[in-house]
Amino acid sequence: MKLLDRTLFFLLILTLSCARQTSFHSRYVTGETGIRGTVLDAKTSEPLPARIVLRDSARVHSSYYKIYPGHFTAEDGTFFLNAEPGYYRLEIYHGIDYCSEKRAVEIRADQTLEITARLEPWVRLRQLGWVNGDGHAHLYTDVEKNEQMLTTVRQICRAQGVDFISTNQGWAGYSDDDWQSGYAPFSDAHFQLYYGAEMPKYRTGHTWWLGLTSTRGYFKASMDTMYENHYYQSERNEHWDFQRIGFPNIPDVYLVPRFKIADHAVACLPHPTSWWQQKRGEIEKYTTNVCAYLSYSLLAGGIWDGLVIMGYNADHYFYQNLWFHILNEGHRLTPLAELDGGYGENNKFPYGLYRVYYQVGDDPS
Structure with missing residues (x-):
């Protein structure tokens, strides 16, 4: 891809x-x-x-x-x-x-x-070979095969002039096995629903995808459940280290290139400098999912293809400062925007709030 x-x-x-x-x-x-x-x-x-x-x-x-x-x-x-x-x-x-x-x-x-x-049309971007959308759009639901959710997503995106969404977990209740048939009724020449995922999802960074067709049975193994269960969601353990809260997962620097090759997919780094103080019970914890292996990726020749520089905030100083530093060091990494959300009336990041335009020529697929 x-x-x-x-x-x-x-x-x-x-x-x-x-x-x-x-x-x-x-x-x-x-x-x-x-x-x-x-x-x-x-x-x-x-x-x-x-x-x-x-x-x-x-x-x-x-x-x-x-x-x-x-x-x-x-x-x-x-x-x-x-x-x-x-x-x-x-x-x-x-x-x-x-x-x-x-x-x-x-x-x-x-x-x-x-x-x-x-x-009145201002610029017909689709006719000029440009499409826009978001690759980091979570569709969590307790309903299996939630067609009402997909109907709402399509309605909003069409009204906002958004051309595609790559869904992330929970995929509106669909899976590797049935997303293609499930998404087909909601996809046409006006709007496309694609499959995606936020995986691996580690304390050392996350990855979302464009062009992913399957998680190939590795989704659960690519979630940092040790960190999630024993630190982030826990009301204990005010601090963590790799000795106390181990890292049993397949390192993302191994997993990401294999998925890129298998699906000809594009690997993108979300919220690269993200950190916050998380309240759990009586404890307030420092939490982060920064892209810890970015330097290794650049020196190794580019494990990831794109870096988010707009998300959560429109003018995100820390994301953009990191990207300009990468450019100043002589590396090329495509800048991206992300929602990390979109669905639901309480969501802070509506579809179309941030969008990326891709030049795809005559074939938007």
């Missing part, structure tokens, strides 16, 4: 607008108090899924995420929002490749405000 050998850039996406005019039509009809709308592509008149933000002077109405404003339309670009009569600001977004729409609107009692918004 030569994905990261091609040009790549990363962006923080919150809201973007452009100077081109959009087409906006509205009318009132007798009915339920609220606003009903349809979003279309201004050039093709095809339905365009979008993020809809309705706000007054005090608050934002009807947001899916608690920290990120907006409701997501259906895939046919339609939506309905209940709201009290009054004056509002309506905002409509679809990624960075379309102009956004912002309008002052009035909602009247016992009337439905019907709107049609046609968003």
Whole structure:
């Protein structure tokens, strides 16, 4: 898989607008108090899924995420929002490749405000051979084969203009054996669900993947359960060392190259300088999963293909400082962004918040 050998850039996406005019039509009809709308592509008149933000002077109405404003339309670009009569600001977004729409609107009692918004394309990145997505997207669930979860993921990603997601554990209740058939109904020319994993996941660093097709039975063995059970999750053991809490796993410098060769996959280093103080009972513990073997990887010729420099924070000084130091030493390592999340209304990192654009030409697969 030569994905990261091609040009790549990363962006923080919150809201973007452009100077081109959009087409906006509205009318009132007798009915339920609220606003009903349809979003279309201004050039093709095809339905365009979008993020809809309705706000007054005090608050934002009807947001899916608690920290990120907006409701997501259906895939046919339609939506309905209940709201009290009054004056509002309506905002409509679809990624960075379309102009956004912002309008002052009035909602009247016992009337439905019907709107049609046609968003003007800004840059058609897909047609230019660029796709964007996230490779570190956990889909934890207690439901086996959670189709509702995948439906929600697809709806949000399409509205946000995200082209693909590589799922990590718990994979929406799917596994090595059934993910391809399970993800197929949610993947098409507009959006792709791929399999991935955060593995190995050690105290000495983590790895996530692009192009992984199977964990090949090594997933449990590549989790640092000794550290997890006897230190990180424990209310005892204020400190650890390798003598007291051993490291029985296959070292990642052995495991990662084998998976790269087996699947022609791309190995990526997440949160490379991450550490925090973790409260467990009465003890506050220093916790870290920094990429301890990065120096060895660079000197050995590149075990990992990419390094996250944007994640948790948009402008992450420590990640970026590390990456620039690597460049100054004469090494080449592709910069990446990651969510390490995405799903669920309480998640702090919504799909599309950070995204990486990959140049893949005519074949987005």
